Amino acid sequence: MSHDRETPGDSDSDRHLREEPQHLDELGPEAMYEAAVRLCTVGDGPHGVSVARTTVARIAETLADTRSRDCVMFAADLVGRLLPDGGMSPGEGDRLLRSVAAKLVRAQHLRDIEPLFGELPDGVSGPAVELRACLLGELALIGSGGGRRSLEAYADRLRELGHPLARLPRTRLDIEHRFAVRVRGLGPVKTAQQLQSRFPEAPSTDGGAVAGRGARDARDDGRANAAARPFRAGGWAREPEARFFTLPGRLGPDDFGISFLKELSLRCLAGEGSRRGIALACVTTPDDVLNELFAASYVGGVNGQGQGSAYARLYAWESLYALMGLPTGVPLLEAVRRAADHRWLRFMAFTDWFHHDTSDLAFAVLDPTRTRVAVLAATDTDVHRDALG
Template structure:
């Protein structure tokens, strides 16, 4: 409803809704106004309006989850809800290689990958999976975390390293025709994909409004970096630049290359911790006989 109002109404017609400050968060009208602020932020509207700023500050005092998001779109969010002709989902190795520089496959990466230890963290995994669950993607995402016995060279952070990790998404790698591939990407690319996962929604799911899609994307982004949600967003952006971000794909029963497949690996600045997030919108029962 908030998204529709922002698209259909002028700011001058929306602004009077924020004159009276809320006493609590239980009123559905308060939730609608919180979402309105979120939608306005995504289109760069309402910043500096006294009534809107006061309402946003009050939501923060009451502990509303959307209140931790800035009232303006950050540069790292520049692609949120923006469609670029010719840049749809990356479904093939050719598309992946044409858009991103390939990370080399090295023997050293394979050696370090075999020594990685599983660092299970259910809370962190749930946060990382939020955009895909909210968007109703067909299958449960895989969110995994690993620690390394020694710092990993950036040159060794590639597909040969990832293939040695005990990942469900790579089970049976090589059973389908094709070669697994990893490419270097950027923090804004990953964040945009997390936003789009819930904003657009899965094939059989439902897209979320921009306000909560933005929140889920940031929660997932923080989880991938192993960062507490109390860290300010601009500080998180600064720290993200010190991480190494990869996209990868393979030819397994997980990656179908026909709807939406996403897989990321993130190396922290110490080069001793790795997070992996893989999601697919392909129905797990699609290929099974009726």
């Protein structure tokens, strides 16, 4: 189709919106919505359709962030119009839907969001249901929506239908107290001094080194994928390393430290000492690990994008379950109780894996029998690509 030929309903103002989306701010909410509805159905060839969809997505996010009941309805309607027709890739569609849900919860009054839940779903597929599931997930983490009949009924229906977000509790658990909370001065841990100043160092023992040499690789791809999901979803620069090991006997009570970890066949510790600095491990807690897992996909990597609170929370819990080796059917509060019986380490080293320039994370978990160990390491640096594999 010629770019000089006008398609039905494709007005000069619509073409102007596609070509110069920065002029969106000059329109009122209703005019933006009407233009976006037209752009959902028109376009000048594949490139024109792509630009139009991008503009509609921006309009939906702008409306979600503009406080009024009409804007709530406009944003929700545009998500429903835009996503089912294949106009966006699954990844782009997920990002838009989760972004709109997060903006609605942050910007709008609950009384204006509540009418979206007037009709219960028949299934879990489709952007309309997914948007509302994300809204419930976002509201749960800010402690809002409890006692609202329509929201409670919708959440119950999602549980009946088996929506993945519905397994999460409708209130923030105490172990989740740090989610999305920024503390001044507590950025990424990049140096050994920062790690030692925040967490007590685990001992380095000869017994740990002997036990590490006897550890056997216990490969489990499904479990590894679940453990690594927060980092993949957040678009961290490198593929995480998730590994599991079994020991021939119980690890000594003081031997779970860096001397033990250095004997495991870990890519993240390969060539330890190749950079200037010491390798060390420090004792941490399950809430620290869970918070870092949440932040990995909530914030997103340097080349990725945040996933919104609802799915960041789900991915964090799935990863924590995988690290502990728990079946998905174990209730979350039971998982919290069991987490206290595990031992948790944060560790770092100066290798080709850890670059200490953006975000590096590494955890090790020892189960209560002291015979099984899980390790998860992730880096958001994109240098020395070949060395990291």
